[in-house]
Amino acid sequence: MKRIIIIILGIALLVGLGIFTSQLISKKGKSDEQLAAFNFEIKDTASVNKIIITEPNGMEMTLVRNGSTWTDDKGQCVQPVLVFNILEALYNVRFKGYIPENSMKTVINRISTLGIKVQYFQNDNWSKTWYIGGSTSDHHGTYMLIESAEAGKSDLPVIAEIKGMKGIIEPRFFADPRKWQCSGIFAYQMEEIAEVNVKFTGRPDRSFEVRKIKKDYLVKFGGKYLTSLDTNMVYRYLLNFKRINFENPNYELNDKQLDSLKRSTPFCELKIRTTKGEKKKLRMFRIKATGDPEVDDFGDQATYDINRFWCELPDGQVVKCQYFVFNPLIMGHIYFNPNRYATTQ
Template sequence: MKRIIIIILGVGLLVGLGIYTSQLISKKGTSDENLAAFNFDIKDTASVDKIIITEPNGMEMTLLRSGTTWTDEKGQCVQSAQVFNILDALYNVRFKGYIPENGVKLVINRMATIGIKVQYFQHGDWSKTWYIGGSTSDHHGTFMLVESEEAGKSDLPVIAEIKGLKGIIEPRFFADSRRWQCSGIFAYQMSEIAEVNVKFPDRKDRNFEVRKIKDDYLVKFGGKYLTSLDTNMVYRYLLNYKRINFENPNFELTNKQIDSLKKTKPFCELNLRTVKNEKKKLRMFRIQATSTGESEVDDFGDKATYDVNKFWCELPNGEIVKCQYFVFNPIIMGHIYFNPNRYATKPQG
């Protein structure tokens, strides 16, 4: 009898422990789901209308939504693909795992020194902030900490990942405005252009001008007007202005070097006027070639002591960017479109 009682008590104890353990696990799961440490995502990304990215050096970038368009604080265009990368991370981010106890202190210290802060706003109000502190050793996770309006700030960082992606989150977030700016210089339809004037200070024989007069065009090449003009060639030339982009912002020249560059003579100057009388001016400067021991030849067939692939360009706002001849040649090499042998001394009509 005593033995049976002991067995019954033992079974009861095991059952009780099982129930207690089950409850603990259930409570832990419920608690974890509500912890701030897990709530990184915002599923309604369409409601996100402001993002502020702050780097450890204090550099800050603000992105603003207006309808379906994103701009910076000054209303300037930003690259939509890069905004999409952020919103994609915001939607698909998820908890991956805990940081080993012996590594928590190191991660917190890293966050304090190299961490990136990202603030999200929904419908104009702050909603959530990420603190991004670098990647795991296998580069399949990112150390992150989150603060939200409803749950406050999590006490400890955890490892997060983007669903369906083996990689780190951090490269999507940067505050250097140069990396955000749109690269477009011209995006005009042919009908929007009233006049284009291209000048080569050292080669005036290459200068040309295209001007719209009512429904017709007048072309001047090398200082003289063309008497016989193939209008189709004018159309082909003006169609190039649909999309002219620079390659890269300036990551190389210092302010002093930029000032010096602007004081030198440009190899080409382009002035454009639209039918609404908007004016844009570009000044283009050679880049000194790196010595290779071989003579370079430019697109005119001349020997070149400069980089024949890229040049510096001063935009209408004074900014210096790097451009490719391949992109610009169709709008600065007039002889491609206009036969310079058909001249008149004055405009016709």
């Protein structure tokens, strides 16, 4: 009987030691992997002064911190909210789970061929690189692989997420410069504007100009100067120039179509001169309507899109704009009564 008890205890001891050893090995392996997984984050995002995003097609976007602002590598403005989205992900990224063994090969292939590469630099020194391989099937996690200056490149990807958020990380990262560029066209305070000239091609009765002469203003509408002018209406008009943005960069027109557009006659030209001598000129082109004719803001039957138009900026770039934004700048009859005319000059 004692012999049987001793045998049973011995077997139990061996089983216990086996389980304990197995747990130690398992914990040791997972601890190393978890350390690598959590190494995605950078808590000191203020030290990050350069980010390079590379898409699978080779398109690359470099973001550079200049003091408190971010630009591209040419010094051009980029949208700060998009940079904030990246830094927020960098601060809050965390390990979510491991990839099942039977899916590992597929995920690695996806990262190798379709993954987005994101390089982070702290104080001008490369720190980490993310390899982003798309989302999990439930879209609540992202397949990612880490490479760092301290630990080198990880052999196996894991599933990551952003703390406190459900969703995937990948949409925050893209290299198309058109998506990054600032949409601001100009932002002028009323007192900065010396002259505004709006010319409607083929409709001189709608053209007008506003000029600042010392502390007074002169308004010309339809080729004639106004004899009676409500200065408050001039102020209201000039206040509209405080912040003007375009809606979207050009994603539709190819080079040949752009050349053709620029050679065509704009329906309106807007010129601005500031008190410091800065000059800007915008050329506006109609977009052909795809449906039945509608009535525009002048009450005319329109064969063009009454919501959006193409605009050539001072640097030659063509962008899509909204009439809703520009009408307060080009519809002078709202602010200046065209019936109060002096002698034509």
